[in-house]
Amino acid sequence: MKPLQKPRLPRRALHGVLLLDKPLGWTSNDALQKAKGLLRAEKGGHTGTLDPLATGLLPLCFGAATKFSQVSLDADKGYRATLKLGITTTTGDGEGEVLERRPVEVDEAALQRARASLTGEIDQLPPMHSALKHEGKALYEYARAGVEVERTPRRVTIHRLDIVSREDDVLVIDVLCSKGTYVRTLAEDLGRMLGCGAYLIGLRRMASGPLRVEAAVTMEALAAMSETEREALLLPPDCLLADWPQVRLPAAEAGRFLSGLRRRVSLADTDEVRVYGPEHAAFLGSAHIKAGELIPGRLLSPVEVQGLLLNSTETRVA
Structure with missing residues (x-):
């Protein structure tokens, strides 16, 4: 049995x-x-x-x-990346085959010059070993089949690139970058600028927005x-918008906003705001302000608002 x-x-x-x-x-x-x-x-x-x-x-x-x-x-995303200098691979990371080994003759001045050159707006060629789609298939699928696909460089922004440590041929960097940045490609570009090559041996995402x-x-x-x-452990949905300015509405205005109606506000034009009702926990959704009007974006349903209010109350009581 x-x-x-x-x-x-x-x-x-x-x-x-x-x-x-x-x-x-x-x-x-x-x-x-x-x-x-x-x-x-x-x-x-x-x-x-x-x-x-x-x-x-x-x-x-x-x-x-x-x-x-x-x-x-x-x-924007924040990463801590660990690079191996002196070696390049077919994939830009440890999963690929070694393409070339070169001596590492890199001093601090060369590191700082390369770091400065890769900070700001740069063009990146998406790697073949990536999830970027081409005609419905991920690029890595083509790469595994031995097919090279023509790709267009993309403009990304490296807000900050800091050298954390260096021990022999292992370099650790911190990167704050815009969406769409390939840190693996950044590592390869850094290695190329240093004249020795490099590949990524470790990557850890430290931050995403706030x-x-x-x-x-x-x-x-x-x-x-x-x-x-x-x-x-669940954080409220508005944690994703925590670095946006906030707008509070009285109860009557909040109800109308939640139904999708524009509201008049005495605030400057802003592309992104998070909107609340009269109580702090009553997150209603996103909006933007144009010509004195608060224009709804993504809104919660009344049921969702009540559910979040209930959860917030239970958390405070607990």
Whole structure:
């Protein structure tokens, strides 16, 4: 006689953002599906692919928070990258075959010149070993088949590139960059400027917009928690917009705004604002201001607003 299996609990509507410290070797979707199952969440999505060979901050959005995931996708990202100097590979990382070995004769002055040259707006050629799509297929699929696809350089911004440490031929850098930046390509470009070549041996995402990896939970810790403890980790959806200016509306105006109506405000034109009702927890959605009008963007439903208010109250009581 087979032992009785525990009945599987149903999925439920959860609204919030989980800051996950993605494990090494996991795809972003692997991490999302595991976390979604642990939380029993009905609806979820991640906020931008992090390579399996990378670790670090992966914000996961559930329920109403998925409406604002694009904000995190478009946000600047912070990385700590570890480079091996003197070697180039076919993939720009440790998974590829070695193409060339060269002596490393790099002094501090050369490092600072290369760092300065790669700071600001630069053009990057997307690597063949990337998830960028061409005619419906990821570039890495073509690369694995030995096919080279013509690519167009893309303009990205390196806001900051700091040398953290150097020990023999291993260089550690911190990078703050715009969306769409390939740190692997940045490592190769840095190696080329130094005249010795380089490839990426480690990558960790430290930040995404206003969110930081220090607040993230590991998958191992998440799996060991009770369901109540996991749910308590969910941040409200507006954490994704935390660096946007905020607008507060009185109750009557909040209700009209939530129904999609424009409201008159005495505020300067602004491309991005987060909008609240009369209570701090009553996040309503995003908007922009033009010619004295508050114009709705992505809005929560009244049910979602009430659910977030309830969760916030329960958290304060707890």
